[in-house]
Amino acid sequence: MAMNPSYNYDVCVLGGAGRAGLPLSLSFAKAGKKTVIYDINESTVNQINASEMPFMEEGASILLDVTLNKTLWATIDPKVVSESRFIVVTIGTPIDEYLNPSFTDMKNVMAFLEPYLKAPQIIILRSTVYPTISSTLQKQLDKTCPGVHVCFCPERIIEGKAIQEIETLPQIISGFDETAINQVKDLFMAISPEVIETSPLEAEFSKLFTNSYRYIQFAISNQFYMIAEQFGANTENIFHAMSHNYPRMSALAKPGFAAGPCLFKDTMQLSAFTNNTFFLGHSAMLINEGLPKFLVNQLKEKMTMLDKKIGILGMAFKAESDDSRESLSYKLRKLLNLEGARVLCSDVYLKDKDFVSEDVLIETCDIVIIGVPHQKYKTLSYSGCELIDMWGVS
Template identity: 35%
Template sequence: MVDNRKISIIGGGGHIGLPLSVLLFNQGYKVNLVDINKQNLQLIKKGKAPFYEKDIEKHLKKTIQNKRFETSHVLETIKDSKFIFICIGTPISKKLRPDLKKFFNLIISVKKIMNNNSHLIIRSSIAPGTFRKIFKALNKNNTFTNLSYCPERVLQGQSMIELSRIPQIISSYNLKTLKHVKKLFSKLCKTVLVCKPEEAEMAKILSNAYRYMNFSIANQFFQICDQNDLSFEKIRRLMSFNYSRASGLAASGFVGGPCLMKDTMQLNYLAKNKKNLLKLSYEVNENLPKYIVSKIKKIKNYKSKKVCILGKTFKANNDDLRGSKSLDLIRILKKNKIKHEVYEPNLEKKSKKKINSMIDSSHIIVLATPHKEFKKIKISKNKVLIDTSGFFLK
C-alpha cells in the first residue's frame, strides 16, 4: 500500500537532499530521509546540519520533535512512499568522464523495492541522454514509466531561500507522473516549467557550464591584467558601470565545488568536437593556483618568505571543501617547499591576535576565498598581496 503523504529522499543527508527534505516536511508531508552516511544521520537526528546551509537548523529543530520526519540508512524504508527522490552525487572519473555505476545500481535497487504506483524523481544533475538510459532500464518489461527528472538549481548555502523562488523545471515521458510531480512542486515554489527530459537535462548542464565558462573568461582576463600590472576587478567595474553590455562578466577567482567543473566536463564528454571552449575553460580555471605559484616564484628569495593563504573552502562564507582550488594551491606550495600558513574562519576560529601575527609574519598574502571575515583584515603596503577576486579593492 502506498502512503499518499509519504516522501522518501535518498541522499537526504546531503547538500541537496537535506533542504528539500525539510521544506517538504514544512508542507505537511511525512518525510523519510535515507542516507548511507550514519554520522550525518546522527547529527540530523539531533537537529544539527552536517554542513553550512543558511537558516536550516531552525527548521531542523522542529523536525526532531515530530514523528512525520524519519531518518534511516535502510533503503527498504522507501517501500510505501508515494514519491521517491534520488539526490545522490553524480561524479566524474579521473579521466573526466561521467562515472554513474553507483547511481545506476542504486536506481535498480530502488525499483526492486518501490511500489509500481509510486513516482521516482531524479533530482541529481545528469548529463543529456542519461534519463533515457535509466527509463529503458526501468521499463524493460513495459511495467514502469513513473519516472521524472526535476533538476535542482539552487546556489549551495542558499537552498532554504532559493528553493521557493527559483522556477522548477520538471520533465517526464509519462503525462500522469508529470501531473503528480507538478502538483507536488507547486507547493514548494511559485513557477513550474514543463519540458522534455532531454531538454531538462541540457538546461541544467548548460546552466552550470555557462557559469563555469563565464568564470574562466574572468580568470583569463585576470591573468592578462595582472601581467600588465592592472587590477582586473577595477577594470571590470569600469567596464560595467552603467553599461549593461558588459554587466554579465563574472568576477575572477578560484572556481571549485562539486558541480560546475564536473558538469562542464560531463558536457565535454558528450561534445563531438573535442577542440572546444569547455576544455579550454577547464584549463584556465584549474590552472589558476599554478599561475599564483608562478607569481610567487618570481619574488626575490621566495623560499625564505612565508605565504599566508586566506580561505580554504571552495566558496565564500561556507564550510565546504569539495573541489577547493585553495587546497590545490596548498598542495603546489608544499611540492615547491614554499612556507605557508592558512586561515579558514569557517573551519577553525582564531583569535584576532593570532590572525594579526599570521599576517605580520608573512611576506606574501593570497586571498583564495573571499569570506566576509577578511574585510576586517588590514594588509600593510610592504606585503605582496595576490588578490584573486579583487576582494580588497576599495
C-alpha cells in the same frame, strides 16, 4: 484499474543528508509533505536526528527544529523506500580521473532500489546527470519494475541559499509518462512558485548548460585578470571602468577561483557527452584550473619561494561556505609546497587541526594570498605582509 497503495511517506529523499538533498527534504517537510530521508551516511543521519545541521545552510537549522519527527524523519533503513510515494534521488554524480562521468554510483543505487520499488511509485532524479541517463534508467525499470516512472527534475540552487531558492526559483520538470508528470508537478507546486515542463533530454541539457555557462563566465573574468596582471594593469580598476553604469557588463563576474563540486564536473560531463567538442567548456576548464599555477608563476618571477612563509586565507570553495570540495585553494597549497614554500592555511568556517587563525597567518607570513573572499577578510589589516588579492577584498 489497480488500487493505489497507501504510503507512510509522501516523499523519500535518497541521499537526503547531503548538500542538495537536505534543504530539499526540509522544504518538502515545511510544506507539510511527510518526508523521510534515507542516507547511507550514518553519522550525518544521527546529527539530523539530533536536530543538528551537518553543514551551513541559511534558514535550515530552524526548519530542522520545527519539522523533525513531525513531517521529517531520517534513517539508514532502506525499507522506507518501499513506503514512499515519490523517491527523490540526490546522490553525488562525480566525474572520474579521466574527466568522464562515473555512472557506477547511480547504477548501483538503481540496482539497490529495484527490490523496494513497485508501481505506481515515481522516481524523481534530482542529481545532475549525464544527458540520456533518465531515458536509460526508465528503459531499465520498464523491464524490472513495470509501472514505476522516472522523472528528471534538476536541482538548481546554490549552496548557502538553497532554502530561499527552492521557494523562489522555477522548477524544471520532465518525464516519460503524462500521469507521472502531472503528479510530480503537483508535488513541486507545494514548494516552488512555478514549474517549467520540458522533455527529459531538454531538462538534462538545461541543467548542464546552466552550469557550463556560469563556469565560462568565471573563466572569461579569470582570463582578463591574467592578461591584465601580466601587463602590470590593475584588474579591479579595469572591471570597474568596464561595468560602472554600463548595463551590458552587468554579468561580468569577479576574477577568482571558480571551483566547487558542480561547475567543473558538469562542464566536463557536457564535454564528454559531445565527444570532447565542447571547446568553450574545455578552454574554461584550462583557464579556471590554471589560475593557481598562474599565481605561483607570478610569484616566482618576483622571488624564490624556497623557505618563504606563504599564507592562504580561505580554503572553502566559495565565500561564506564550509564546503571545501574541489576547492582550488588546496591546489594552490600543493603548488606552493612543490616550490619549497612553507604554507600556512586558515579558514573562518572550516575546521582542520593543521589550520591556523587568520591573525597568526597574517602576523607570521611574508606573503598572504586570499583563497576565498569570506566577509571577515574584508575587515582585517594586511599591513606588514605582501597581499595577493585577486578578489579585491582589501
